[in-house]
Amino acid sequence: MTESTIGSRTAPRTESGETPEAGSRLAWLVSDTLVMARRSMLHYVRVPTVLFFALVQPIIFLLLFRYVFGNAIGAGIGVDYADYIVPGIILQTALFAATNTAVGLAADMGTGVIDRFRTLPMSRSALLTGRTLADLSRNVVVILLMIVVGYLIGFDFQNGPWAAIGAVLLALLFGWSFSWVGAAIGLSIRNSEAAQSANMLWMFPLMFTSSLFVPTRTLPSWLRAVADVNPITFGVDAVRALSLGGANTAGKVTGALIWCLVLVVVFIPLSVHLYRRPE
């Protein structure tokens, strides 16, 4: 703090009274989202243990299910269990991003940096869109790794390359949609440990009462009724159909897309509302 040119107005000062046009407002949303996504991704780089465990955890799940339960469960399914479980684990890892979203936003809300963001002329929603974009990018990495590990334990895309790409994109979209559920939870709870626990509260029951690990027809009828409307069942069935082929792929994908739409329509406005609510 030695020189005396701080007040010299070297930087262009934004004119007072400037209100952005609709076009530049959209441009701001895009540019601010990228800035905020970069920030969240730098967190992944600076705290590499988070990403490390995000990568290791699904690998452990995959190996456990493939080798511990695989033979017992697989016998009754009619397909190789590796082919059955890998699309499920891909979707599961995509869903785990929702926890990152919840924890990251809850942590932000507890620090002073949020007051700075609130007073900057940035797009109001960019903190949220940036966060979910960063978690989507994380999913790209984790899902590609799951596919590599999947191939090593006997998984195979059986429906052609385009359907395989479709499966990955659908899993990414599904993970992104659920990120907004995590966002709403993180913004409501505003404490990162509590947000993590709260997220597990819906995520694990929802995962295990779906077709993620076993076909729903093996469940007792009352539970099957739950599983058949579970969004995760729709997501897994669609990703599995795209990966392996089979009857009614288009119908399953449509079902999954409708669920994504529902989640996004409900949880994006809810999250934005929760973020704007000051206290």
Next chain:
Amino acid sequence: MMIVAEGLTRSFGDTRAVRGVDFEVPEATVLGLLGPNGSGKTTIVRMLTTALPPDSGTARVGGHDVVTEAGAVRPMIGLAGQYAAVDENLTGRENLEMVARLYHLPRVEARLRAAELLDRFDLADEAADRPVKTYSGGMRRRLDVAASLTSDPRVLFLDEPTTGLDPRSRQTLWDVIEELVAAGTTVLLTTQYLEEADHLADNIVVLDHGRVVAAGTPAELKRRVGSSVLVLILTSEAMVPSAVAIVEESCGCRAEVSGTEISVPVSGGPAMITRTLRGLEDAGVGLADIAVHEPTLDDVFLSLTTEDGFDGSGSSAPDTGGNGR
């Protein structure tokens, strides 16, 4: 007027943090918001910086309403908080570039601006590319203030900017603030340090329990507490009784005596002092020392604010908790 607050009010649950506060800040001046913990300082700053809507009342910054025209207010303000509002996991440079980008400076300019600010705030060495979580408290604070200057704001809000800083860092920050004001920036500063308000502020608003209890220039506030005091220290105790008689006669009031020290309020300005000293000289009273004590803002503070505010026990208002939760 760059800042106008009218009837600002804000509660958090049952706690009435700010209860109808009015003040104005002319352009290129410093307003010091002075008050104990929990007096509502931070809540006022958060309302003026568009982070928190008031329950009632209005505020205009640079002519724009902070609620209905928040989009016009934000580009022209900068905020540095008492808890350094920087991202711990990012480096100093990344923090400043991020803020510059969020002010919509083009990428290259954002980079230049960040480098310029790092340089100016003595963070340009290896510290610039270290994560902030490795910084000392003083470095964080400097980074926070640097971030608040990213867009060269016309109105700068500094919420207890020097709390916890060592004297040298405090002086450097004062220099920066004076420089900014000289260049036309309007500053609203909250502080618990009376010395700081006295040094920097053109006008002072004293808050207690969310209300304005006094307002004026530092000199005016000091005058409210009382006049200056003339202190005389005699060379020998034997002369005290005759000296007291002379002093009391020339001021027409009672003097306080403690050992060889005589204190008396200065009534009637310098003439009274001259009269007193001449009287003492004529009587052959030897003086070891003479001093005129001006009342300090500490006296103002203590006489105007209620005591329970200092430990916060009487007012669990939110600005004690850093960011109001």
